[in-house]
Amino acid sequence: MIDTRRSFLRKGALLTLSSLPLAAGCAHLEQRIERLKTSSPRTAAVLWYSQTGHTRVMGRLMAQVLRAEGLTVTDADYREFDASTLPSFDLVIMGSPVYYFRVPENLRAWIAKLPSLEGIPAAAFVTFGGVGHNQHNTSYELLEWLADRGAVPMRIAAFGHMSSYAPTWSSGRSARILTFRDLPNEQTFEAGRDFARKTVASVRARERASIGTEVSVFQPLRRLDMPWWTKLLASNHRIDPNTCIRCGKCERACPVGAVSVERNRVDSARCIFCVGCVNNCPTGAMKMTYFGSEVYGYREFLKRNGITLRLPRELADG
Ligand SMILES: Cc1cc2nc3c(=O)[nH]c(=O)nc-3n(C[C@H](O)[C@H](O)[C@H](O)COP(=O)(O)O)c2cc1C
Structure with missing residues (x-):
């Protein structure tokens, strides 16, 4: 391998x-x-x-x-x-x-x-x-x-x-x-x-x-299909049924329909490795290993580093 x-x-x-x-x-x-x-x-x-x-x-x-x-x-x-x-x-x-x-x-x-x-x-x-x-x-x-x-x-x-x-x-x-x-x-x-x-x-x-x-x-490098190459370094892309709250955020984030919460399945052939599913999962239930390390999402990254992203004043009320 x-x-x-x-x-x-x-x-x-x-x-x-x-x-x-x-x-x-x-x-x-x-x-x-x-x-x-x-x-x-x-x-x-x-x-x-x-x-x-x-x-x-x-x-x-x-x-x-x-x-x-x-x-x-x-x-x-x-x-x-x-x-x-x-x-x-x-x-x-x-x-x-x-x-x-x-x-x-x-x-x-x-x-x-x-x-x-x-x-x-x-x-x-x-x-x-x-x-x-x-x-x-x-x-x-x-x-x-x-x-x-x-x-x-x-x-x-x-x-x-x-x-x-x-x-x-x-x-x-x-x-x-x-x-x-x-x-x-x-x-x-x-x-x-x-x-x-x-x-x-x-x-x-x-x-x-x-x-x-x-x-x-x-x-x-654009010509190299980088998502495909990068995907070779990833494995074990799946939904953990024990921590999944079935909110569907991963499914909605996936732009190519590769994730199905209903069937508890990630279609890795279809996946374009945007990591939107991992980045948007609120409970860390979307699992993936990259180069041997477990991948965690953007929310968790911000939390661990005490970062709150700024909003422009025009959008400050949401
Ligand atoms: C899968 C993936 C690939 C990325 N590739 C690049 C890249 O090639 N060059 C770059 O400058 N930033 C890259 N980034 C960073 C994003 O472009 C950047 O964080 C962007 O602001 C995310 O926008 P969004 O929050 O609207 O999705 C990448 C991010 C992801 C998730």
Whole structure:
């Protein structure tokens, strides 16, 4: 078993090294501002994918800013939003966490099936962990996918948070993550407000923007199906029936339907290793072993380290 893993890792390392030159090629989004549906947006959809709440908070904050700008705003997790209504909006802002150096597969699949967004101005943002790995290019990737559906790309941004990657702290490497224990802070929130304000101002002014990728050694890793490789290091992914309270949070968090509380089952072939189930289980009943260590979730991590995440004043009442 160990040998198989080693050979997989060796192959992964070789593939990574051989594809490094790909990082040097930078791409640019063609903006074609003249296709804008309107420069007087009245409605906006602010949508996000979020497992531990970072991206949700930034999305909700941006929605409040757009409301203050006079727009009627629908803000929601993309999984609770009726995609068929998206073409009726005058502006779309979409947010995602960075997972494995890119936009998570489930969000990518959802965007690919969207109806035409022809002429709708769109902005994309990501939240990322710690120093970040490929965050700029991930926000670009998210906007590129919206542009592929016909949207007019306006702006991208990346906001630093604490990493929600449970295997890191569970393997005894929490110090790296705790360096960023003060994030998000007021500066993060101000950057989020600024992003929303500037997006709507650019649409009103029909302002052209230059949106491109950055050189990053992490960019080629996107091609490696990192969740699949990482999953090789994990085992024993299951629900502990003795501590499970059947609240269904793990099932709702799973974006690919791999968890069934009813059948007490995790389908590891389907799992995309987002660890949303572990991170959202309130009792630690969602079990997983990573590199020999038992993985515990984000709530528990915050509790053990006495951390309460800040909220922007606009959302302080919930
Ligand atoms: C499965 C997983 C993979 C991650 N991969 C990356 C990564 O490649 N680069 C990065 O900067 N942060 C990474 N992170 C950290 C998250 O992007 C960051 O914590 C984000 O703010 C979480 O957003 P959410 O609370 O909205 O889910 C990862 C987190 C998880 C759970």
